[in-house]
Structures are given as structure tokens and as C-alpha cells.
Amino acid sequence: MKKFFKYATDNEIKYYTKINEGKDERIKNNNYEISEKIKYHMFVLPSLKECLENRTHAPFCTYNFNVWLKEVESMDNxxxxxxxxxxxxxxIESYKSVRSFSIENEYNSFRNNSLRNEYSNKSFNQEMYNVLNYRSQNNTFKDSERESNSFLKSNDSLEKSYIEQDISNLNIVSLEDTPSIHSSIRRNVxxxxxxxxxxxxxxxxxxxxxxxxxxxxxxxxxxxxxxxxxxxxxxxxxxxxxxxxxxxxxxxIGPYQRFLIKRIKSNVSRKHSLMRFILGLVLFFIIIGYLFILVFYKSSILIRVLFSYIPLFISLHSVSVYIDDFDFLIGFMGKSISGYFDVIDIKDEEIIKFHRWKSKKNLIMTLLLDIIISTIFVFV
Incomplete structure (x- = not known):
């Protein structure tokens, strides 16, 4: 598989930042142009937004997330x-909202129609009871009115009846805001x-x-x-x-964050240390050439030291960053990778201690090698 490193572009930062800022509305509307897994991973991993916004700290790409899903067992599940x-x-929320809306709507509708009668000084339930009694004696809509009469003897019985009622035939209607077409989606809940x-x-x-x-x-x-x-x-x-x-x-805050640490360190440090590695090699050969010139012309020891120990140390350290320590160091000055731990909001003392040990080891080894090589040329 071809490996590639992709840093966040301005458009990506703008797009994903907008997703995080308006995530509640977007979840509700379900309007996304990215895959389900990637969109959800932006919500459950808010720290990635920080990585994305700060391009100097962490390269972010969905490629990392896909690699993780394939490499780590059961994470996809x-x-x-x-x-x-x-x-x-x-x-569940749709079910509850439709049920409460249906109860309130039918209750208010029936109540408003009832209050139009001429007996406005009497209570709602008593008034409806009298009206239904009168109609019942005249055998008008007898069955349906009796059912309504039993409904409306009290507000409590009304609410209880609606709660126990099966709402399998109720519909959820969603209208799209289009200039000419109004489409509806209906489903039973x-x-x-x-x-x-x-x-x-x-x-x-x-x-x-x-x-x-x-x-x-x-x-x-x-x-x-x-x-x-x-x-x-x-x-x-x-x-x-x-x-x-x-x-x-x-x-x-579990395995994915640790996986991301590894990817961030690897991606960032390899890319930057490769540049240092090339510069280090160029500088190394330039220094070797200068050393031969200095030896050939029998220059003073002071000049030899100035043109050997210091530049050679820089070049060796640059090369060692790529060869030995690219996962923990960036640049020949030994710039620490520990700043990346703050970006992804995780504190791992063991990793940090290991990083410090590797930094000291790399510095000491480079210094010793520099002294040995430079001493040979200086005192020839």
C-alpha cells in the first residue's frame, strides 16, 4: 500500500470546524457529504479538531482513521x-415527540371546539357531559359520543387513555425546504x-x-x-x-489516541527529519572537504576546531535524527516531540520518560562520534 502524508488544507479546517460547531443541528438533519464512520469519529473525538486547526502540530487525515480501523481488532465494531x-x-425521540404532539394536538382541538357552545359559564367536562347526554337520548352518533363521553370525564383519564393508545398508525412528516417542490416522508412508529x-x-x-x-x-x-x-x-x-x-x-481516550500519537510522531518527524537528513549529508560532505583542505594547508588547531567540531556535530546530529531517532526528535537541535502530547490531550509519563532517555542517548552518542572524527582530522 502506498503511504502518503496529508496535511489539513484551509478548506478542510473550515469544513470540519463547521461540523463541530454545529454538530447538534447536523446530527438532526443528517446532512453530510462524508461517510458515516468518519463523521461520527469527528464527534466522539473532539481533540482531533484541535489537531486539525493547528497545522504546525499534527497532520490530520481520514487515512489515519481508516488505517486504525483495519489494524486494531474490534474497533470497527x-x-x-x-x-x-x-x-x-x-x-425513541421521534416516537416520544410524535406521541406528545398527538396527545396535545387532539386534546386542544377537542377542547377548543367544545368551548364554542353557549354554556360558557360551566366547567368543560360538565358541559360536554350534558351535551353528550342530550345527543345520546336522541340516539345521534350514539356509539362514538359514548366513547368520547368516557374520555372526557376528567383530564387525568383523558391523558391516560391517550398514553395507552396504540400509535402505530401515526405518521412523521418531514418537509424539504425547496422553492417549488414539497416532498414528505412518512413512516409508522x-x-x-x-x-x-x-x-x-x-x-x-x-x-x-x-x-x-x-x-x-x-x-x-x-x-x-x-x-x-x-x-x-x-x-x-x-x-x-x-x-x-x-x-x-x-x-x-483509549487505543485510538495512542494510535494517533504513533501516527503523528511518525508522520511529522519522518517528513521533517528527512529534510534534516538530506541537509546533514550535504553539510557532512562539505565539512569533510573543508577538513581535507585544512589538513592539506596545515592550518592552526583553532581554525580546525572551529571548522570541525561544531559543524560536524550539527551534521551528525541531523543524520542521526533520521536514522535512529526520527520518532522522538525533530531537527538537529533535538526539538522535543512532547508538545504533541498536549495537542491530543493525553499524558503518558512512560512515553515522555522514554523520549527524554532517547534524546539524551542520541545527544551523547552524537557528541562522542563528533569528538572521535573531529579529533582525527584536527590532530593529524
């Missing part, structure tokens, strides 16, 4: 789980749909026959969830709260 759980949550959605999540990520598709969850949690979903017929979003938090931890 966690991300798919979060996406499906997000869809399940939206379905019921508690059965929500239960089916919960079962699908359970069977896809916790009890899948294909074991490679399952996420790592304790058997005790799976057993409890199975009982609640299949026996108790529960479908609410909070059923998966523990697994949701576990998935967020893994994606947000």
Missing part, C-alpha cells in the same frame, strides 16, 4: 455500535419498532453468531440485557448506557 445506538436514540431496534443492536454486537462482530462485554451484562429486552420487553436507550460509556472510552 465499537464504532458501528455507536452509530446504531445513535439511530436507536433518534427513533410504534413500541414494537423500538423493541425490534433494541433486539437488532443486541443481536448484532452482543450475541452475534459471527463472533468477530461482537464487542468485548462481560457475560453478566449480556445476560441482564437479554432478560430486559426479550422477557421484560424493554427498549429504552439507557439499557446500553454502560456499553456506550465503554465504547466512548475506547474511541475517545
Amino acid at each position: 465499537y464504532l458501528d455500535f455507536l452509530l446504531d445506538l445513535l439511530s436507536h436514540k433518534r427513533l 410504534s413500541a414494537k419498532d423500538l423493541l425490534y431496534s433494541a433486539k437488532q443492536i443486541f443481536e448484532s454486537y452482543l450475541d452475534n453468531k459471527d463472533k468477530s462482530k461482537n464487542i468485548d462485554v462481560s457475560p453478566a451484562i449480556i445476560k441482564v440485557l437479554k432478560k430486559k429486552i426479550y422477557e421484560d420487553k424493554l427498549w429504552y436507550y439507557e439499557l446500553f448506557e454502560d456499553i456506550y460509556q465503554q465504547a466512548l472510552y475506547i474511541l475517545n
